[in-house]
Amino acid sequence: MTQEDIRFFRTWFEEYTKRFPSEDPEIEANLWYKKEHSIRVREYMLTLGHDLRLNENQMFLAEVIGLFHDVGRFEQYVRYHTFKDYQSEDHAKLGLSVLEREQVFLGRGSEQEKDLIFTAILNHNQRVVHKKVLGNTLKLCKLIRDADKLDILEQVISFYENPARTPHFAIERNHKDERYSSDIIQGILRGKQISYTSVKTPVDIKLIRLAWLLDLNYPAALDLAKRKQFLPRLFAFIPQTKDTLRVLQYIEKVIDNSQ
Missing domain, CATH: 1.10.3210 (Hypothetical protein af1432)
Incomplete structure (x- = not known):
């Protein structure tokens, strides 16, 4: 070429x-x-x-x-x-x-x-x-x-933080619905990448995107994700419960061990 x-x-x-x-x-x-x-x-x-x-x-x-x-x-x-x-x-x-x-x-x-x-x-x-x-x-x-x-993570999180900057952005906008699926929580904690077909609530989608941080292949990509603080920025839009905090801690542990 x-x-x-x-x-x-x-x-x-x-x-x-x-x-x-x-x-x-x-x-x-x-x-x-x-x-x-x-x-x-x-x-x-x-x-x-x-x-x-x-x-x-x-x-x-x-x-x-x-x-x-x-x-x-x-x-x-x-x-x-x-x-x-x-x-x-x-x-x-x-x-x-x-x-x-x-x-x-x-x-x-x-x-x-x-x-x-x-x-x-x-x-x-x-x-x-x-x-x-x-x-x-x-x-x-x-x-x-x-x-x-x-x-995708950068654009999604930026939209959550400031929706007016990208009007008409084709993404979920409901942050009030705090329900989530226990199957998705358990799947992430078992190290699985979850299909969008499993999504039932807006929080489910955010959890799946959070789990993308477990699926970055190269150290440079993970370094960029950490510098941009994707994990805490995205988690700020997820309801803090015992389940979701377990997910946060699990992802933090995996990321830290991968360095």
């Missing part, structure tokens, strides 16, 4: 995201948020990749994966008016169909590089990476999962 290929991918992405104008301010805002998210995730990929001392070609691949990982989100939101995969369709698979339909990789990069990029995109939103993914592909799969989580 060459620098010329990277310039082409950047230009294509910029032009593609302009295809979804809407008079609905909510749709317009969320598509813009998703575009900016993709750009920030690309930057996280480069930051984390530099820490891992990836070579030039690996950095090219990391940038493309970061930029394209959510390319399916634009059609998803316009079609279904939601970013919830379980209420619409898997946005990673939809993204791959967009890239194929648009022939984005025609004459760009090798077939092996395309397969690696597609595998990383396909695995970025799964609870776990497929067990058959190995080697350099696995490294980049883990990288996109970390970069994606870092930016």
